[in-house]
Amino acid sequence: MDLNAYESGGAPLLGEPLPIELANATYAVRGRLVDGLTTVEHAAAWLRDNRARFATALDDDALLALDEADLRAIRSLRDAARTLIDAAARGTDAPAEAVGELNRHVRRAPSWRELATGPGPATLTRSAAAPVPAALGEIAQATVDLVTGPERELLRACQAPGCVLYFLKNHPRREWSGPDCGNRARAARHYERTRQS
Ligand SMILES: [Zn+2]
Numbered sequence: 710m711d712l713n714a715y716e717s718g719g720a721p722l723l724g725e726p727l728p729i730e731l732a733n734a735t736y737a738v739r740g741r742l743v744d745g746l747t748t749v750e751h752a753a754a755w756l757r758d759n760r761a762r763f764a765t766a767l768d769d770d771a772l773l774a775l776d777e778a779d780l781r782a783i784r785s786l787r788d789a790a791r792t793l794i795d796a797a798a799r800g801t802d803a804p805a806e807a808v809g810e811l812n813r814h815v816r817r818a819p820s821w822r823e824l825a826t827g828p829g830p831a832t833l834t835r836s837a838a839a840p841v842p843a844a845l846g847e848i849a850q851a852t853v854d855l856v857t858g859p860e861r862e863l864l865r866a867c868q869a870p871g872c873v874l875y876f877l878k879n880h881p882r883r884e885w886s887g888p889d890c891g892n893r894a895r896a897a898r899h900y901e902r903t904r905q906s
Pocket of ligand 1: 867868869872873874885886887890
């Protein structure tokens with residue numbers, strides 16, 4: 710099987726930090742909640758589409774070997790990241806169950822950086838775990854930093870009608886997860902105004 714033929718499950722890729730990108734693998738289409746990570750193929754495709762952003766090397770062989778245990782792991786990490794990002798966006802404390810789940814992923818795949826042999830100075834990220842758990846550990850660690858670091862204040866749940874995505878308010882005027890949401894929200898406001906007049 711060719712990895713490039715794998716279907717993605719439709720999760721939107723918005724260039725958000727990886728923990729948010731993974732949380733957004735639960736999304737909505739016309740008001741209906743969609744799970745973008747229901748099969749091994751979806752999970753492999755999600756990692757394939759994001760692999761350039763990982764310090765962990767994710768080659769085709771690692772992604773083609775992805776199994777049901779990896780699928781359960783990425784789903785549980787997605788759900789924990791989603792809960793924790795949501796709590797941070799709302800300024801509430803993180804639920805203990807999600808904290809425990811996230812920490813299990815961090816501990817499962819400790820990684821370190823080694824010095825690479827030239828040319829030029831470079832590092833290689835290594836882990837005692839297999840590539841897929843290592844990549845998930847990397848997202849888990851990034852989630853810890855995201856919900857405790859300076860970017861915590863910038864986490865937002867998109868308020869557009871029917872949207873369930875999260876984003877980092879990386880611009881003072883940014884209000885939505887993406888341009889489609891801004892357009893939908895403006896259309897809804899316009900509809901409300903014309904209905905009332
Ligand atoms: Zn949105």
